[in-house]
Amino acid sequence: MSITLYVPRDSAALAAGADRVARRIAQEASARGLDLQLVRNGSRGMFWLEPLVEVATPAGRVAYGPVTVDDVAGLFDAGFLEGAAHALHLGPTEDIPYLKKQERLTFARMGITDPVSLTDYQAHEGFAGLRRALAMAPADIVQQVLDSGLRGRGGAAFPAGIKWKTVLATPAAQKYIVCNADEGDSGTFSDRMTMEGDPFMLIEGMTIAGIATGATMGYVYVRSEYPHAIAAMNEAIRRAEAAGFLGNDILRSGKRFSLEVRKGAGSYVCGEETALLESLEGKRGIVRAKPPLPAITGLFGQPTLINNVITLASVPLILARGAEFYRDFGVGRSRGTLPMQLAGNIKYGGLVEKAFGVTLRELLYDYGGGSASGRPIKAVQVGGPLGAYLPETQWDLPLDYEAYAAVGGTVGHGGIVVHDDTADLSKLARYAMEFCAIESCGKCTPCRIGSIRGVEVIDKIRANQNRPEQVILLRDLCSTMVNGSLCAMGGMTPFPVLSALDHFPEDFGLVVPDRKAA
């Protein structure tokens, strides 16, 4: 009888040596005359355990990890194919507390299925949402998205249904669906995992969006730093087309929708929706002034629905189970779940999908196990390079859009980057300005020039040149950038800078009696 084994193909597993482990397992099995079926699944999102090898036993899947090439022979000897004990034995995968405590809706299939197997996808509720959508009127599909309370998961948190409604209501011969997969925020990888580990979910979400709004062409704009995601998406699109889930006659409904992957070229600001559209049109990724909104005048001047990967990937489940099911998770105006990403100096880094309302402290300690270095955690940056550095006093806030906005922070795309007490927040503030200077598209002055002046001013503060005056200048500069920039790049770069200055003045050489000056 053939035994099924799983070795992830996710980039983070590959980076830990998953390909070498998979090859060694295959060699070892053939040397022992064993009939193995090796599935390259997505990652479960527990990256400290990668490569995480799973064995399908009659009692369910049993996990071993992190497995190195040198462990493979010993695992065979110990009888891991029967789920036997071994130093790397982690027990039934589903019982690992990190996974068990999560509320995986969008990531329900992640790590369980073969990412490019249509059979696997459909055996796990795949295309149930699309099938329901095909039987509904476009306005009813849009209503489901509105009722679910889903908000843009890219960072801006704009109600998704309103965008959908606007595109539906704007007549045009050609409309577009654009997926923003330009996941450039440090500390985020949920888009990458989705494209590598469950690409059909994104394809299904985009197809539903097309049917709901009347768009027949879709583009997935993926950053060039994600070659494995690009390959997995292309493979999945090819298979979905061949099986009639995409193309001119989707599931014989007469409806059509086509998809194409477009590769970015290393520009962070192309994650801003209008810059992304410029880039898709073959131009420099320069931000457009709004209005007009992309929903009315978007790609090639046509009505365009542009949403983040996770936003679109949340839609199949909303359609399959109904808006109420999704809306029942979460708190306040933050409905549903957010796949959060624990990153940086954290012991157990990975993907944690929870309903909104969880606290940072729970994530950092109950899931993350504290810092990787074992030193005290000093500051946590939530929401990517444009997110605030949160000190310990703010770790008990419920993670929801409004609660974070109230303290000058942002949930963003759900990235959580942990720094221990060796971090110098003035250096990180300087980096925020430097990054803005490198990545600014250059269209507006507050961002283009302000970021360069910001680096200079922080350098002077760090070197103690007229420090009190420079601090005043830095605050003034930040105010200009917040209020005068065209998009979030310049408009939010002050968030990490000011939060560092406000909460960690000592790192800027401001002693406690100077706190008022800060």
Add this chain to the structure above:
Amino acid sequence: MAALAEGSGLDARAAVRAVLEQRAGEPGALLPILHDIQDGLGHIPADLVPEIAEALNLSRAEVHGVVTYYHHFRAEPAARHVIQICRAEACQSMGAEALLAHAQLRLGCGAHGTSKDGTITLEPVYCLGLCASSPAMMLDDEPHARVTPRTFDALVAQARSES
């Protein structure tokens, strides 16, 4: 004339023409075209920009603007191997700065430079999406996590032995 003599050879020109023929009709074709050219030739030769512009009915300035705007496109060929070291916040929290400094010392070049023996180009990169396994780097298309100076040296030695 000197510029022509130093310019791209017939093969490069033919490769660019083939790409243009295949893609020039696609909507928003410039980025896919530049990717194809760079994937094939290793860079976007400046003397072929006029030909790309003409095929797309764009000005040379527009094409030049796009090539120089995006960090990914290069006007000069890279070495046989490219190492990208992430220097974004998550990797910084796990020692990326020290790793980049080590890499520069070991390769004998700065960021965006090429090692003294001409085999490896070093590029800083801002996030590889491997933020829970920091510090991260890519060696060509191969991701590597939790990179230490020691594993960096081993990867460099391995890459050099292949080139």
